[in-house]
Each structure stands twice: as structure tokens, then as C-alpha cells.
Amino acid sequence: MKTLAVMNEKGGVGKTNIVAHAGWYFAEQFRTLTIDLDQQANLTTTLGAHVSRTSSVDLFSEVTKVEPVGPLTVARSTRELLGIEGVDRAVIETFRDSLASMADDYDICIIDTPPALTNRTFGALLAADAVIAPIGMNDYSLQGVAELLRAIKGVAKYYNRPEPRFLGLLPSIFDRKSRRERDLFESLAEQLGQILFPGIVAKRDVYSRSAGEGQPVWNMKGAAARDAGNEIRGVFETVAAKMELGA
Ligand SMILES: Nc1ncnc2c1ncn2[C@@H]1O[C@H](COP(=O)(O)OP(=O)(O)OP(=O)(O)O)[C@@H](O)[C@H]1O
């Protein structure tokens, strides 16, 4: 099993949208597990048709496997996740060990994280083979990125393990019609080209419909949905190649 953590301290940058679509996409080919670590439970709601009996909080308390429900399985979020914060850091290692115990049960695991650097996000970092950071095209969204990169290094160093691969910053609600966003994107590409993911997810109304209907954009009708589907599937193709999935 290969594990991807989707992470950004900033809220509302499209993390959950990416995880939901990654779940639908990878489940076409792979035994796919998604883990909802955000007590807001947006992922659990969107992927409601695929929810396991196992709660994500259980993975922190003792070594636990998530019972698969089909090609796509969600370890669901509960408010009890808040209890993970402010307790002993040992829970982070238990979470890592829970994921390790499922190494042969799933091919890929994608973790949705809350918008904060907390025990839960550190657990995700400790378990991850790769990390991707969705970003909004605005200055605020970028401010947390240095902190995230420091956390990736810090967790690896503290636990004396190799760093997860950083797949890059992914503009994930990119409004191409906005001159300001296009300009910011250009300057980002110039300054941070090497840590920018080679792909984007454009801002499109069809994504809120997708969340409401619990369906990926590529299953929805209309030209906008088709364009969105091709675009976001291209992002996951690149992710799969970078993570050497199926290799
Ligand atoms: N590419 C997009 N185009 C249009 N709307 C989008 C896009 N991606 C996400 N959204 C919408 O923007 C809102 C925030 O997205 P999402 O919940 O995925 O962000 P998040 O980073 O997970 O937020 P949080 O930090 O609160 O968990 C949602 O209403 C979602 O439907």
C-alpha cells in the first residue's frame, strides 16, 4: 500500500475535493482506502456510499484495520477526532502502525487532513510516502506552505525516517478568468517552479454539484463536467506516475 497525504494548514483550498476525486479515480483500478481525519467530516459525507464501520479515530487508539466495503473504502470521521489533540504523541505512532498493518489489504491510501498542523496531520505525515499540498491562488494561501515543508522535514527527522516525497503545490481552485490569479500563478511558476505540481484544477461550479451528489465530475453531464473530468484525471495520472503506483 502506498500512502498519499493531502495537506495544507490553510482551510478551504480544495483538499477534500481532491481526496474525494482521487478516491473515485484510483478505485477504478486499485483497492483504495481514504481516511477522513477532519472532524468536519466533509469527505465522509461526499463519499457516503463507501463508508466503513471503522472510524478513523480508532486508528490512533490501538493498531486497527479498516474493514473494506468495496473497491473504495472510507474510514469515517467523527467528532471524537478532536480527542486526539492534546494527548500523548504516541497516538501518532499508533496511527502509522495501523496503516502499516493494512499494507497488503489496499493498494493506495489517501488521507484527508484538517486545516491545521495537529497530531492528526503529523500522523498523516509519519505514515505518508508522498504529500501533495492543494493551494488557492492568493497570498494568504501561500503563507502556510513554508510551515508545511518544515513539518515534513521535522517529522521525518524526529522519527528518523526518510522524508515522504513532496509532489508539489497544486493550484486546486484556480480561477483562470481572474487576471490577478493568473499573474500570481505566473510569478509562482517563476519563483517556485520546482515545487509546483505539473497540473492544476480549475475553479468550476460543477465541483459543488459533484460534492452534493456524491459523484465525480466525470460522471456528470455537460461540457464543463467533461473538461473538469479530463483535467482532474490528468492530475491523478501524474500522481500515480510519481508514486509509481501499479509498478
Ligand atoms: N476546483 C474547484 N472549483 C470550484 N469549487 C471548488 C473547487 N474545489 C473545491 N471547491 C469548493 O470549494 C469549497 C472548499 O473546498 P474543500 O472542502 O475541498 O476545501 P478544503 O481544503 O478541504 O477545506 P477545509 O480546509 O475546510 O477542509 C467546497 O465548497 C468545494 O465544493
Ligand SMILES: [Mg+2]
Ligand atoms: Mg476539507
